[in-house]
Structures are given as C-alpha cells and as structure tokens.
Amino acid sequence: MSNSSTSDPLKPFKLKTKQQELLIRVSILCLxxxxxxxTRLFSVLRYESMIHEFDPYFNYRTTLYLTQHGFYDFWNWFDYESWYPLGRIVGGxxxxxxxxxxxxxxxxxxxLRFAVHIREVCVLTAxxxxSNTTLVAYFFGKEIWDSGGGLVAAILIAVCPGYISRSVAGSYDNEGVAIFALLFTFYLFVKAVNKGSLAWGLASAFGYFYMVSAWGGYVFIINLIPLYVLVLLITGRYSxxxxxxxxxxxxxxxxLAMQIRFVGFQHVQSGEHMAAMGVFFLMQVFYFLDWVKHMLSDTKLFQEFLSITVTCAxxxxxxxxxxxxxxGYISPWTGRFYSLLDPTYAKDHIPIIASVSEHQPTAWSSFMFDFHILLFLFPAGLxxxxxxLSDATIFIVMYGLTSMYFAGVMVRLILVATPAVCLISAIAVSATxxxxxxxxxSKNKVAQIGSTKGTSSAKSSSKVILSCHCLSISLPFL
Incomplete structure (x- = not known):
C-alpha cells in the first residue's frame, strides 16, 4: 500500500477531462x-498619465465636479465656462x-482604502x-455558436485595431464604456430569446438603460432589435x-431610458424610435392572432378573420x-440619421455635419487598417x-451586415461594426x-482500421503457413 501511494504523488491533483477544459478556458480568458x-496602456507607459483630446477633458471636468459636489448638484449644474458666454445646462x-x-x-x-485621484480612474476607465468587453464577447460567442467561438471572439476583440483606437488609456470618451454596454445588451437580449426567460428580458432592459445613459448610439440598438424581431416574424420564427x-x-x-434627461420623451415622440413602437404593437397583433387560431377550429373562418384583422391593424x-x-407630436428624423441612409444628405443640406471628419464616408484603406485579416474571415463566418441558422445566428448576421453598411457610410461607426466582425470571424475560425x-x-481512424486489418491478415497468413509446415513435417507423403 505504501509503494502504491508514493508511486504517484500527483494523483489527488489529477483532473477529469471536463475539469481540464474548464481550467484551460478560464486560464485563456484571464490571459x-x-x-x-x-495593450491599451502604451501612451501611459511611454509618456505620462493624461487625458487626451478635448471631449475627454470636458468629460473629466464633469466627473471631477460630480465627485466633489454629488449627483444632485451635477444633475442641475449650469456651467458658465462651457459654450461661453451663453453657458450650458450640463445635466440636460x-x-x-x-x-x-x-x-x-x-x-x-x-x-477599499485605495488612495487614487479621479484623474487616474478616468484615464484607466476605457x-x-x-477588458470587460472581452468577457462579454466570450459569453456572446458561446451563446450564438460554442465555447471555442467565444474564446476566439474574446481574443480578436482584445487586439482588433478598430476597437483599440477608441479605448486606449486617456481616451475618456463615451465610446469607452458604450461598446461594452452595446455588446452586453445584445448578449442579454439573445440570451432572453433563446431561453424565453422573464429574468433575462428584464436584464436586457437594464443593459439597454446603461447604453442609453452612456452614448447616443443606443439608437442603433432600438432600431436593430425591432428589425430582427420583424425578420423573425416574416420568416415564421415567432415564438x-x-x-x-x-x-x-x-x-x-x-x-428607464426616459429617465435620462437628454432623452426624455424623445423615446416615444422621435421618428427614430417609432420602428420599435410599431413592432411592439405588431407583436401584440401576432399574439392575438395566434390565440384566435388556437381557439378556432375552422381554417377558412380563421383566414377571413386574419385578413380583416391585418387590414384594420x-x-x-x-x-x-x-x-x-x-x-407635430412625432418629430422627424434628425439630419445625422438621414445622412446614414443617404450619405449625400448632410453634404447638401447640413454642411456642419459633413464638416466633421468622423462623419465622412469610410475609405477602403480604413477597413484594412482596422480589421486586417478579419475582412477575409467575415464572409466565411457569414x-x-x-x-x-438559428435565432441567435440570424441576429449576429443582421448585426454584422447592418453595422458594416453604417461603417461604410460614416467612419466613426467602424467602432460599432468591430464587435460584430470579431464575432462572425471567430465563428469562421472555430467552425473551420x-x-x-x-x-x-476520421483519417486517423481509417488508418488505424487499415493497420489493424493488415496485422490481422498477416497473423492469419502466418498461422496458415505454420500449420502447413507442421503438416508437411508430420505427413511424409506430402
């Protein structure tokens, strides 16, 4: 007994196959x-800890005011130094x-007794x-494909230049937290669709609220999700x-979004939000028709009722x-929204929007510099x-195609397309x-089967030769 216990001292630490996979997965995610x-600390390590550009510095200034005076004063702060001499109502x-x-x-x-300055927090927030976005990308990729695709997605989004450019240390802008909120909201919504759980649906609503509070790009979410629901309804995937x-x-x-003062009642009055409201009422009509179909046994009568209901709706x-x-209750689309659908609109009607370099159409070289090899993996992933096809893969396909179109129209929206490109490219790598x-x-199995057949036939032939040799010895007339 003592020899057997001392022969393998690592036996208590040996893990099963699933435990080994979990350990490897967690280790890769940590790395x-x-x-x-x-990779985003280059400017801080080479030079010094500082806030870059003008908008991030204004955000730092407002954050400093928030930490010094509290949320209530920040929410009602009238800044005399901004937009001088008019001033600015910062909270609204x-x-x-x-x-x-x-x-x-x-x-x-x-x-926790860490004596840090608010500037250091602002520098390292993005x-x-x-880093948190890589974890969300893993779980999102695992939800729409498998754990391998999730790991590849996390690796790609960690080093993709299209995302690094807006999340480096010192770039204290809205996009630093908004892309995390965007991907997190999409993950929670797809999880809610796959599970049909009320808890996941409520969680996606809170994720959407965080996105609304962080960036104006929430309009992309509130239009993409209704479009996705409409596609599922048209293709017969209602559930x-x-x-x-x-x-x-x-x-x-x-x-929740209406609690943000900058949004307010725009969520129910702006033309950019009407698609979500229309799909919401359409869902109620679908549910009502599904209930009537279940109650009526006569197919012809249901078809007549269906035509009347659809016409009235x-x-x-x-x-x-x-x-x-x-x-005038529903306000029209804004000029920036029109410029996404018609790239020449801002140039002809609102030159101040077209004068911003971030609002210019994207050059082909920008796609290559921001995505590199992902440009070739993206079609394979599609x-x-x-x-x-599933509910989850339909969503990521729609996210990828729409975001790539908007990225071609406006150069700053490459940032929105980057998570979709990384996820779809990860699917291509994982599946390949x-x-x-x-x-x-399968080739190794075929080779092993062939080798075993060859050895068995060789053994049988050797047995036959040996038996014949024995017979020749025992029988002299042969």
Missing part, C-alpha cells in the same frame, strides 16, 4: 483579459453614464471596460420566447402615424452562420478548426 488591458445636455461609472469606481476604490424577450426589453427599457397604424406627424479536427480524426 486575454490582461492582454486587452495592457449630456449622457451621464460615463461620468457616473467613473465616479462609482472612484468611490469603490476609496471605500482599458478596464475593454413565446421572442414575445417575452422583446416585450420585457421594450417596455422596461423605454421607461395596418389602417389604424397608418392613421396614427399620419396624425402624429401632422400634429457562410457558416447561414449554414446553421472543428471541421479540420473531425477530418483528421
């Missing part, structure tokens, strides 16, 4: 998390998510949330899971939209998504590697 953080003219996030991190560090997820996300998300929606626009491993394993 990717650290990699995403340290900005998205406070970035400032509140940095202030909470600052308070938490001081509660790299910290970039109670979709009904629960969208209704929870839209109702609670709308109520379309007429009521058209009348409501027309009255709302005619009365192919694998179409090959294995998995197919190659399956092919190699």
């Amino acid at each position: 990717v998390y650290i990699l995403a953080f340290i 003219t900005l998205y406070p998510g970035l400032m509140v996030t940095a202030a909470l991190i600052y308070r938490l560090l001081h509660f 790299p910290f949330f970039a 109670m899971r979709l009904y629960v997820a969208y209704n929870c996300m839209y109702i609670l998300g709308m109520l 379309v007429a009521a929606g058209g009348i409501a939209l027309g009255v709302g626009m005619a009365s 192919y694998f998504c179409f090959k294995r 590697v998995k197919n190659l491993t399956v092919l190699l394993r």
Whole structure:
C-alpha cells in the first residue's frame, strides 16, 4: 500500500477531462483579459498619465465636479465656462453614464482604502471596460455558436485595431464604456430569446438603460432589435420566447431610458424610435392572432378573420402615424440619421455635419487598417452562420451586415461594426478548426482500421503457413 501511494504523488491533483477544459478556458480568458488591458496602456507607459483630446477633458471636468459636489448638484449644474458666454445646462445636455461609472469606481476604490485621484480612474476607465468587453464577447460567442467561438471572439476583440483606437488609456470618451454596454445588451437580449426567460428580458432592459445613459448610439440598438424581431416574424420564427424577450426589453427599457434627461420623451415622440413602437404593437397583433387560431377550429373562418384583422391593424397604424406627424407630436428624423441612409444628405443640406471628419464616408484603406485579416474571415463566418441558422445566428448576421453598411457610410461607426466582425470571424475560425479536427480524426481512424486489418491478415497468413509446415513435417507423403 505504501509503494502504491508514493508511486504517484500527483494523483489527488489529477483532473477529469471536463475539469481540464474548464481550467484551460478560464486560464485563456484571464490571459486575454490582461492582454486587452495592457495593450491599451502604451501612451501611459511611454509618456505620462493624461487625458487626451478635448471631449475627454470636458468629460473629466464633469466627473471631477460630480465627485466633489454629488449627483444632485451635477444633475442641475449650469456651467458658465462651457459654450461661453451663453453657458450650458450640463445635466440636460449630456449622457451621464460615463461620468457616473467613473465616479462609482472612484468611490469603490476609496471605500477599499485605495488612495487614487479621479484623474487616474478616468484615464484607466476605457482599458478596464475593454477588458470587460472581452468577457462579454466570450459569453456572446458561446451563446450564438460554442465555447471555442467565444474564446476566439474574446481574443480578436482584445487586439482588433478598430476597437483599440477608441479605448486606449486617456481616451475618456463615451465610446469607452458604450461598446461594452452595446455588446452586453445584445448578449442579454439573445440570451432572453433563446431561453424565453422573464429574468433575462428584464436584464436586457437594464443593459439597454446603461447604453442609453452612456452614448447616443443606443439608437442603433432600438432600431436593430425591432428589425430582427420583424425578420423573425416574416420568416415564421415567432415564438413565446421572442414575445417575452422583446416585450420585457421594450417596455422596461423605454421607461428607464426616459429617465435620462437628454432623452426624455424623445423615446416615444422621435421618428427614430417609432420602428420599435410599431413592432411592439405588431407583436401584440401576432399574439392575438395566434390565440384566435388556437381557439378556432375552422381554417377558412380563421383566414377571413386574419385578413380583416391585418387590414384594420395596418389602417389604424397608418392613421396614427399620419396624425402624429401632422400634429407635430412625432418629430422627424434628425439630419445625422438621414445622412446614414443617404450619405449625400448632410453634404447638401447640413454642411456642419459633413464638416466633421468622423462623419465622412469610410475609405477602403480604413477597413484594412482596422480589421486586417478579419475582412477575409467575415464572409466565411457569414457562410457558416447561414449554414446553421438559428435565432441567435440570424441576429449576429443582421448585426454584422447592418453595422458594416453604417461603417461604410460614416467612419466613426467602424467602432460599432468591430464587435460584430470579431464575432462572425471567430465563428469562421472555430467552425473551420472543428471541421479540420473531425477530418483528421476520421483519417486517423481509417488508418488505424487499415493497420489493424493488415496485422490481422498477416497473423492469419502466418498461422496458415505454420500449420502447413507442421503438416508437411508430420505427413511424409506430402
């Protein structure tokens, strides 16, 4: 017994296969998390800890005011130094998510007895949330494909130049936390659609609220998700899971978003938000028709009821939209929104929008510099998504295609397209590697079967020769 116990001292530490996979996965995620953080510290390590550009410095100034005077004074702050000599009502003219996030991190560090200045927190906020984005990318990739795709997505988004450019240390701007909120909201919503859980739907609403508080790009979320729901309805993929997820996300998300002063009642009055409201009412019509179909046994009667209901719903929606626009209750689209649909609109009608370099159409070289090899993996990932269609893969395909279109129209929106490109490219890498491993394993099995057959035939032939030799010895007349 003593020899057997001392022969293998590491036996208590041996792990099963699943435990080994979990350990490797967690180790890779930890390394990717650290990699995403340290690759964004180049400017701080080479020079000094400082805030870059003008908008980040204004955000730092407002965050400093928030930490010194509290949230109530910040919310009602009239800044005489901004927009001089008119001044600026700060609380009602900005998205406070970035400032509140940095202030909470600052308070938490001081509660833990870390004596740091608010400037250091502001400098490192973007790299910290970039590292958190890698974790969200892993779980999102795992949800839409598998754990291998999630790991590759986390690695790609950690080193993709399209995301690094807006999340380096010192770039204290809204995009630093907004991309994390964007991807997190999408992940929670897809999770809610897959599970049909009320809890996940409510979680996606809170993620959407954080996105609204952080960046004006929340309009992309509130238009992409209704478009995705509409596509599922058209393709016959309506389910109670979709009904629960969208209704929870839209109702609670709308109520929470209206608490942001810069948004307010725009969420129910702006033309940019009407698509979400229209799809919400369409979902109720679908649910009502599904219930009537379940109650009626006569198919012909249901078809007549369906035609009447659809006609009345379309007429009521058209009348409501027309009255709302005619009365001025529903405001038209903004010039920036028009310029996304028509790239020449801002140049012809609103030159001040076209004068901003970030609003210019994207050059082909920018795609190559920001995505590198992902440009070639992106179409392959789309192919694998179409090959294995599901509710989740349909969402990532729509996210990828729409964001790539908007990235071509406006150069700053490459930032929005980067997570989608990384996720779809990760699907391509994961599916290709998995197919190659399956092919190699099948070839090895065929080779092993052939070798075993060869050895067995050789053994049988040797046995026959040996038996014949024995017979020749025992029988002299042969």
